[in-house]
Amino acid sequence: MTSIDTHQEPFRLGMLLNDTRYRSLTIQVFALAAFILTTAWLVSNTVQNLSALGKDFSFSFLGSRAGYDINQTLVPYTNNSTHARAALVGILNTILIAILGCGLATVIGVLMGVLRLSGNWIVARIAAAYVEGFRNVPVLLWIIAIMAIITESAPAPRAFRGDEASASMLFGAFAVTNRGLYMPWPVLGPGWQLVVLTFLASLAAIVFLRRQARRRQEETGEILPIFWLGTGLFFVPVLLVDALLGGPITLDYPVLERFNFAGGGFVDKALLALWLALSLYTGSYIAEIVRAGILAVPRGQTEAASALGLRPRRVMSLVILPQALRVIVPPLISQYLNLTKNSSLAIAVGYMDVRATLGGITMNQTGRELECMLLLMGFYLLVSLGISSVMNWYNASVALKER
Amino acid sequence: MAPTGSFRREMLEAQAPPAARTGRLRWLQENLFSSWPSALLTLLSLAAILWLVAHVWPWFAHSVWDAGSLTECRAIIRETWGGGASGACFAVIRERWQQFLFGFYPRELYWRPTLAFVLMFAALAPILFAELPRRLRWFAVAFPGIAYWLLWGGPASVPLAVYAGFAIAWLVHRAVAARASELVALVVAVAAMILWWLHLAGPVARALPILELQPVGSSRFGGFTLSLVIGVTGIAFSLPLGILLALGRRSQMFFVTTMCVGFIEFIRGVPLITLLLVASFLLNIFLPPGTNFDIILRVIIMVTLFASAYMAEVIRGGLAALPRGQYEAADALGLDYWKATRLIIMPQALKISIPGIVNTFIGLFKDTTLVAIIGLLDPIGLTTAIRADTNWNGIVWELYGFVALLFFLCCYGMSQYSQYLERKLRTGQR
Numbered sequence: 001m002t003s004i005d006t007h008q009e010p011f012r013l014g015m016l017l018n019d020t021r022y023r024s025l026t027i028q029v030f031a032l033a034a035f036i037l038t039t040a041w042l043v044s045n046t047v048q049n050l051s052a053l054g055k056d057f058s059f060s061f062l063g064s065r066a067g068y069d070i071n072q073t074l075v076p077y078t079n080n081s082t083h084a085r086a087a088l089v090g091i092l093n094t095i096l097i098a099i100l101g102c103g104l105a106t107v108i109g110v111l112m113g114v115l116r117l118s119g120n121w122i123v124a125r126i127a128a129a130y131v132e133g134f135r136n137v138p139v140l141l142w143i144i145a146i147m148a149i150i151t152e153s154a155p156a157p158r159a160f161r162g163d164e165a166s167a168s169m170l171f172g173a174f175a176v177t178n179r180g181l182y183m184p185w186p187v188l189g190p191g192w193q194l195v196v197l198t199f200l201a202s203l204a205a206i207v208f209l210r211r212q213a214r215r216r217q218e219e220t221g222e223i224l225p226i227f228w229l230g231t232g233l234f235f236v237p238v239l240l241v242d243a244l245l246g247g248p249i250t251l252d253y254p255v256l257e258r259f260n261f262a263g264g265g266f267v268d269k270a271l272l273a274l275w276l277a278l279s280l281y282t283g284s285y286i287a288e289i290v291r292a293g294i295l296a297v298p299r300g301q302t303e304a305a306s307a308l309g310l311r312p313r314r315v316m317s318l319v320i321l322p323q324a325l326r327v328i329v330p331p332l333i334s335q336y337l338n339l340t341k342n343s344s345l346a347i348a349v350g351y352m353d354v355r356a357t358l359g360g361i362t363m364n365q366t367g368r369e370l371e372c373m374l375l376l377m378g379f380y381l382l383v384s385l386g387i388s389s390v391m392n393w394y395n396a397s398v399a400l401k402e403r
Numbered sequence: 404m405a406p407t408g409s410f411r412r413e414m415l416e417a418q419a420p421p422a423a424r425t426g427r428l429r430w431l432q433e434n435l436f437s438s439w440p441s442a443l444l445t446l447l448s449l450a451a452i453l454w455l456v457a458h459v460w461p462w463f464a465h466s467v468w469d470a471g472s473l474t475e476c477r478a479i480i481r482e483t484w485g486g487g488a489s490g491a492c493f494a495v496i497r498e499r500w501q502q503f504l505f506g507f508y509p510r511e512l513y514w515r516p517t518l519a520f521v522l523m524f525a526a527l528a529p530i531l532f533a534e535l536p537r538r539l540r541w542f543a544v545a546f547p548g549i550a551y552w553l554l555w556g557g558p559a560s561v562p563l564a565v566y567a568g569f570a571i572a573w574l575v576h577r578a579v580a581a582r583a584s585e586l587v588a589l590v591v592a593v594a595a596m597i598l599w600w601l602h603l604a605g606p607v608a609r610a611l612p613i614l615e616l617q618p619v620g621s622s623r624f625g626g627f628t629l630s631l632v633i634g635v636t637g638i639a640f641s642l643p644l645g646i647l648l649a650l651g652r653r654s655q656m657f658f659v660t661t662m663c664v665g666f667i668e669f670i671r672g673v674p675l676i677t678l679l680l681v682a683s684f685l686l687n688i689f690l691p692p693g694t695n696f697d698i699i700l701r702v703i704i705m706v707t708l709f710a711s712a713y714m715a716e717v718i719r720g721g722l723a724a725l726p727r728g729q730y731e732a733a734d735a736l737g738l739d740y741w742k743a744t745r746l747i748i749m750p751q752a753l754k755i756s757i758p759g760i761v762n763t764f765i766g767l768f769k770d771t772t773l774v775a776i777i778g779l780l781d782p783i784g785l786t787t788a789i790r791a792d793t794n795w796n797g798i799v800w801e802l803y804g805f806v807a808l809l810f811f812l813c814c815y816g817m818s819q820y821s822q823y824l825e826r827k828l829r830t831g832q833r
Contacts, residue, residue, distance in 0.1 A: 023586070024655065024656050027586075027656060027659070028656045028657065028658045028659060031656075031658055031659055031662065032658045035658075035662060042689050045688070045689055045690055045691050045692070046688050046689055048691075048692055049687070049688045049689075049692055050688065052692055118441075118444075119433075119434065119437060119441065120434065120435060120437070120441045120444050120445060120448075121434035121435060122434075122435060122444075122445055122448045122449065123444050123445070123448055126448055126451075126452075132815065133811070135814075136765070136810065136811045136814035136815045136818070137769070137807045137810050137811055137814070138769040138770070138772040138783070138810055139769070140772045140773060140775065140776075140783055141772060141783055141803060141806060141807055141810065144783060144786070144787070144803070145799070145803040145807070148790070148799045148803065149799055149800075152797060152799050153799070341673070341674035341675075342674070344674040344676045344677065345676065345773070345776070347776060348775075348776060355674070355676065355677070359677065359680060363684075369684040369685055369688070370685060370688065373677065373680060373681055373684070373685060376677055377673045377677055380672060380673045380674060380677065381669065381672040381673060383672075384668075384671065384672035384673075385668070385672060
C-alpha cells in the first residue's frame with residue numbers, strides 16, 4: 001500500500017515571485033505601496049503649491065456674500081445671498097433640467113423607436129434619419145445651435161403687437177419669443193391646499209382600486225370596469241372641490257404690455273434651448289434602446305400569446321412589454337445619467353446650473369478652485385451613485401428567477 | 404377505366420400575377436398604404452418632407468459664395484432674387500474654411516497637418532483592413548512620432564528619443580529575463596524606460612538635433628486639426644488603458660480590483676467638463692511646484708482617462724459574455740495568465756465588444772468639442788468667435804450646418820466601419 005505524499009515544500013523567498021499562490025500577494029503589496037506613495041506625492045505637492053500661493057484649505061467662503069445675480073431661480077435668491085445659497089440654486093437648476101430633459105427625451109425616444117420599427121417605409125426612414133442625425137453630431141453643437149436659432153429666428157415680443165402682427169400666440173396662451181417662452185401659470189388662491197390634497201387622495205384611491213381589481217380578477221376571474229372608474233375618480237372629486245371652494249386655483253395668462261409680456265410664467269430661452277437640445281440628443285439614443293428592446297423579444301412570444309387567444313393590446317401589455325422592459329430599463333437609466341451629466345454644458349448658453357454657479361462664478365470670484373471642484377465632483381458623484389444603486393435594485397428585482 | 408367528366412388535357416401557360424400584387428404597386432401597397440392609419444402617416448410624412456424641401460431648396464438655390472459680410476450677402480440676395488427671397492450665405496465658409504480646418508496654424512505650413520492627416524490613413528489602413536500585409540503595421544507604430552514631429556515641429560530627435568525608451572525597455576527585458584523571472588524582468592524594464600525618459604531622453608534629444616522643422620506652438624492649434632489631434636490620441640491610448648482596467652477589475656486581487664473599481668466609478672460619475680476644468684485649473688496644483696505643461700497635452704490626458712473608464716466597462720461586458728469554458732480551456736492548455744489573455748480571451752472578448760468600443764470612440768470624438776468651454780478654439784469655439792465678429796453677426800445655419808456635417812461624416816463613417824467589422828468577424832457560432 002502506497003501512501004500519498006502530502007509533503008509541503010518549505011517556504012522560500014523566491015516563491016514570492018515564482019509561486020502563483022504567493023505571487024498575487026506580492027503584486028498587491030507593490031500595487032498598494034505604489035498607490036499610497038503616489039497619493040502622498042500628490043498631496044505633498046498640493047500642500048506645497050497651496051502654501052506657495054498663500055491659500056489655505058477651507059470651506060468658509062461658502063458663508064460669504066455671493067454678489068452675483070442668477071436669472072432663473074427656483075428658490076428666493078438675491079446677490080446678497082451666500083455662495084452656499086448660490087450653489088443650492090445651481091443644484092436645483094441642474095435637477096430641474098435633468099427632470100424636464102428625461103421626461104421629454106423618453107417621450108421622443110419611445111415614439112421614434114417605435115416608429116423606426118413601423119411597417120411604413122417612409123416613417124421608418126424619417127425616424128432613422130432623426131436617430132442618425134442626432135447621434136452623430138456633438139451635443140454641445142446642438143445646444144449652441146438651438147440657442148442661436150431661438151435667438152435669431154424666433155419673433156421679438158413686439159412682433160405680437162397690433163392688428164397685423166407678424167407672430168401670434170399659440171392657443172392664445174403660449175408665446176415663443178426670442179427671449180424665451182411665455183405661458184400660463186397657476187395662481188394659488190386661498191384653499192388651494194385642499195384641492196391638491198383631494199387630487200393626491202384620488203390618485204391614492206386609483207392605485208388602491210387597481211390593486212383590488214387585480215386581486216379580485218385573480219381570485220374570481222371577474223373583471224371590473226377599472227378604466228372608467230379610474231377616469232371618474234381622476235376628474236370628478238378635484239373638479240367638485242374646486243367648484244365648491246369657488247376656484248382657488250386659476251391660470252394667469254401672459255399679456256403683452258409696452259415692451260414685453262407680463263404675467264404668466266416665463267421660461268428663459270437658455271433653459272428652453274438646453275431642454276430641447278438635451279432631449280432631442282438623448283432621445284435619439286433612447287430610440288435605439290427601445291428598438292433593441294422590442295426586437296429582443298422573440299417573435300415566438302407574440303405568436304404564442306396570440307395562439308392563447310389574447311387580443312393584440314393584451315399581447316403588448318402582458319407579454320411583450322414586460323420582457324422588453326427588462327432589456328430597456330438599465331440602458332435607459334444610464335442615458336438619464338448621461339443627460340444629467342451633459343446638462344453641465346449649460347454654461348455654453350448661460351443657464352445657471354451647479355457647474356455655472358459653484359464651478360463657475362463662485363470659483364472664479366473666490367479663487368477656491370480645489371474646494372469648489374471637490375464639492376462639484378462630489379455632487380455629481382452622489383447623483384450618479386444614487387441613480388446606479390436604483391438601477392441595481394431594479395435589475396435585481398426583474399432578473400429572471402433561475403433555479 | 405378512363406377518367407370521366409371534364410378535365411384538361413393540355414398544360415396552361417403560367418399567368419402573370421395580378422397587377423396589384425407585383426412590382427412597384429405592391430411595394431407601395433405593402434409599405435406605404437397597408438392600412439388607413441399607415442396611409443395617413445405616409446401622407447403626413449410626405450407633406451412634412453415637401454414643406455421642408457420647399458423651404459430649404461430656395462435657401463440653397465439663392466446661396467451666395469462671394470461676399471465680405473452678412474449684410475453684403477443679404478444685399479446681393481435682395482438684388483438678384485427680389486426683396487422677400489431668403490438665401491444661404493456660404494461666403495462665411497469660403498472665407499473661414501481654412502480656419503475651421505487648421506485653426507491658427509501658420510498658413511505656409513498647412514502642408515504639415517495635411518500630410519499628417521493623409522499619413523494617418525496610411526497608418527490606419529493595415530489595422531482596419533486585415534487583407535493588407537502585416538508588415539505595414541510597423542508604420543502604424545511609427546506614425547504617432549511622425550505626426551508629433553510634423554504637427555509641433557522641432558527636431559526629429561525628440562520623438563526618436565521617446566521611441567528609444569521602448570527599445571531600451573525591450574533590450575533590458577530580454578537581458579534580465581534570461582537570468583531572473585518574467586515579473587522581475589518586466590519591472591526592471593519599465594523602471595529603465597521611465598528613468599531614460601525622465602533623465603536622459605531630453606539631454607540626448609537636445610544634443611542631436613536632426614531634421615529640424617520650424618516649431619509651432621500649441622496655442623496656434625485649432626479647428627478640426629485640434630479635434631482630430633485630441634480625438635485620435637485619446638482613441639489610441641484609451642483602448643489599451645481600458646483593457647488593463649477591465650482586466651484589473653476582473654482580477655482576483657483585492658487591492659487591484661478596488662483601485663480599478665474606484666477609478667472607473669469615479670470617472671464615470673462625473674461629467675467630462677469637470678475633468679477638463681481640473682486639467683485647466685488644478686493639475687498644476689497637484690504636480691511638483693514649477694511644473695507647467697501644455698494645455699492640449701493636459702486635455703488629451705483627461706480625455707484619455709475619461710474614455711478609458713467607459714472603455715473598461717465595455718470590455719468588461721465582453722469578458723463577462725465569454726463562456727467560462729474558454730477560460731477553463733485556456734488554463735487546461737497550461738497557458739499562463741498573460742498568454743491566455745493575449746491569445747484566447749482578448750481576441751474573443753474584443754470581438755464581442757466591437758459595437759461598444761466604436762460607440763465609445765464616437766463619443767470621445769464628439770466630446771472633444773467640450774474643449775471649447777475651457778477656451779480652446781475647436782470648430783465650435785470658432786463658430787462662437789465668428790458669430791461675435793461684426794461682419795458675420797447673426798449667421799446661424801450655415802456655420803452650424805458646416806460643423807455638424809464634418810462631425811457627422813466622421814462619426815457616421817466610424818459606425819459604418821464597425822458594422823462592416825461585425826459582419827466580417829461573425830464566425831457563425833450560432
